[in-house]
């Protein structure tokens with residue numbers, strides 16, 4: 001089955017078995033191996049990418065469902081020589097140990113900051129309207145779909161908080 005979408009701003013066309021997940025299409029067909037396969041069951045968030053700006057567990061989504069979509073993977077943010085602000089803060093705060101979950105954490109944080117900026121509440125927000133303050137608890141709740149088996153969580157939250165503060169300035 002044919003599917004066409006944009007990946008990191010580039011038009012890509014694939015002819016895939018309809019059962020191929022978005023994650024496998026990215027990793028195995030487009031050689032974009034930044035997105036990781038942790039659990040392959042929607043439980044760890046290592047495969048998180050943005051589809052039309054929204055966070056998606058790409059292991060749970062079929063590639064053919066995304067005709068015409070804009071897909072962003074970790075390769076579409078910064079480069080090794082020119083990290084984007086979140087990537088830079090993950091380095092500065094030691095927000096990783098093995099690094100396996102890191103691409104998913106950074107993609108999820110990218111989507112999460114956009115959701116928060118739009119005023120979307122979380123389960124721990126005081127109010128359902130207005131912009132929530134990105135407290136430690138607020139960031140933890142919004143990032144709860146991303147697991148880090150090395151437990152770098154405090155540093156991950158600090159990195160996100162610092163990137164959010166810098167974005168607001």
Ligand code: FES
Pocket residue numbers: 036037038039040041042043044045046047048057058059060
């Ligand atoms: S690999 Fe997709 S959620 Fe774990």
Ligand code: FES
Pocket residue numbers: 095096097098099100101102147148149150151152
């Ligand atoms: S840094 Fe190792 S799983 Fe997150």
